[in-house]
Amino acid sequence: MIIGIDDTDSNDGMCTTYLGALLLDELQAYGTLETLPLLIRLNPTIPYKTRGNAAVALKIRTDCPEKVTAHVVSRIEELAHMECEKTNPGVVFIPENDYDRLKPVLGNFFEKAVKDVIEIQEAKTLISELGIPSKGFKNGRGLIGSLAACGAMLNLEAWDHTFEYLAYRQKESWGTPREVEKESFFEADRKTYPGTWDTVDLKSRQVVCVPHSGDPVLFGIRGENPAIVAEAASLIRAEPIERFAVYRTNQGTDMHLLSVTSFAEIQDMHSYRLEGTVQAIPRTITGGHVIFPIRDEEGNEIDCAAFEPTKNFRLLIRKLRPGDKVELSGSVSSRTLNIEKIEIKTLTPLYKEENPICPNCGKHMKSSGRAQGFRCKKCGTHAVSKITCEIKRDLVAGLYEVPPCARRHLAKPLVREQKSNVNIFPAR
Structure with a gap:
């Protein structure tokens, strides 16, 4: 059988992975654990999560499933922080003879739980319609993660590990x-x-x-x-x-990211990979956060932010200029993308005007006075007007990430990227 468990922790303590580790040892009295346990991170933008929004799943071969079920439920009742308002545990049990029947539907549920927003009733309805053994505590929100973790276990071949x-x-x-x-x-x-x-x-x-x-x-x-x-x-x-x-x-896999064809499709509480053009010089606001807008080909705009916890990553973001083409990864809240990674695809040329250069000595000429052009004092050469020169950008096209101290669980670190023909700059 597969056992999925979620939402036993609180902001102050406990950890669902600890309960999973405890059960790994204790359930050996009833059978054999068949594979490594799973730690599944769900949608990181969900506001009612406790801490890391993780669920766990175990797979055991046993001749006494009733004893396993009773033991797991008793351990949840004993260890879960039920006194916390946000702690609403759930546990799901998938018998082996249901693996094939439930594999596709729970696989889809797993992917949705990582990328989308699922209400408690949706999980409860699915459990009822499919006849899945389960137990919810309090409002039963943990049933969402429990089902998702079981879906992940049933579909190990379908996702990056x-x-x-x-x-x-x-x-x-x-x-x-x-x-x-x-x-x-x-x-x-x-x-x-x-x-x-x-x-x-x-x-x-x-x-x-x-x-x-x-x-x-x-x-x-x-x-x-x-x-x-x-x-x-x-x-x-x-x-x-x-x-x-x-x-x-599924940590470090970018599994949470969605692709969109238009910024008009973007919704809060979802995570995206977006490609667009920088529209304004990044500005620093109260708190040290750095904000700038990007625009898609249809003219839709969204603000993007390198928040203060990203530390030196903000220095990179401040070097962006209007016209730069970028691809950004991150989560959206209040119509602002919290940047996890940025690929700078092309840099727009920047120009400035400066005094002309003497063709003989190579030095900049001096102004001869208002509307009188320019003259090299050494060589006596003249020029009518200033010249336009391209400014060398202190920035290189490539793929950059926030530092480890600011990385989210699901964000794929650049040491795992396998893009060809792209400069990759891992944060260390």
């Missing part, structure tokens, strides 16, 4: 400052990058894979395969851990 090694703290340490040796994370990065990424941010000297909330996670190493994330984790020096789990994930 990365992996994350998650280490969990001993329970008595929850809510206290994490004890980690910062330099060991930089060592792990040096030895495993680019097979791993987003462990550290070199420019800001930050460790970015250690959370700061009260949840059970000590650190999470993301990478291309289970072996490389385990190698990186083995180099970390930190407080003792209770347990760990390696999850297969």
Whole structure:
């Protein structure tokens, strides 16, 4: 059977992946886990998410499904932060004899949950119509992610994978400052990058894979395969851990991005890949955010933003000028695209007027007075007017990304890009 679980955490603590890791060990008393567990990130723009908007799925072969179901439900009741208004757990159980029947419909549901907005009733209706065993707690919003995670497990061949090694703290340490040796994370990065990424941010000297909330996670190493994330984790020096789990994930895949033919189709709470032309010099607003508009071929415009947490990425954005052709990736809120990546496709030429150059000595001439042209004092040569020169742009066409400290879970890091004939500039 496949088990999907979502929404057991809160802003203050707990973590659905921790429950998944706990069940990985405990359910072995009832059967055999058949594959790596899944950690699925859903639409990152959903306003009622708790923290990372993640669901998990486990696949187990068992002769006692009733005992498995009872155990999972009891663990959710025990560990989920039910007292939090935003915590509304859900769990779904897919029997093996239903795999083929449910694979296409839940595969579509999974993709929709990552890219679109799904209401609770839609998930409940689907469960009722298809006769899927499930249990919702409180308003049951977690049933959305639970169904999506099951759809992902049923369709492993249909989506891009990365992996994350998650280490969990001993329970008595929850809510206290994490004890980690910062330099060991930089060592792990040096030895495993680019097979791993987003462990550290070199420019800001930050460790970015250690959370700061009260949840059970000590650190999470993301990478291309289970072996490389385990190698990186083995180099970390930190407080003792209770347990760990390696999850297969859709993190770092750009799975959330939609394509549109017209900016008129853009909706809030969705993520896009947009191509357009810069319409104005980027401006810095209160808070340090950098904003500029782009226009599509139909004349529709949308504002794009490099927000303050993107740090030095804003220096790049400030170099854009009207006429530059760009492709942007990011999520839309309040009709503004929060930039995750930018491909600068072409740079518009910029020009300035300057005094003419003497053909003999190569130096700029001086003005001879109002309406009297220009003269080289050394050579005596004359010219009638100023000349127009192209300004060298302090910018190179290519693909750029926000730094690791500002990267969203689903955004594909440039070390994973395989574009040909494009300059790629990974943020490190």
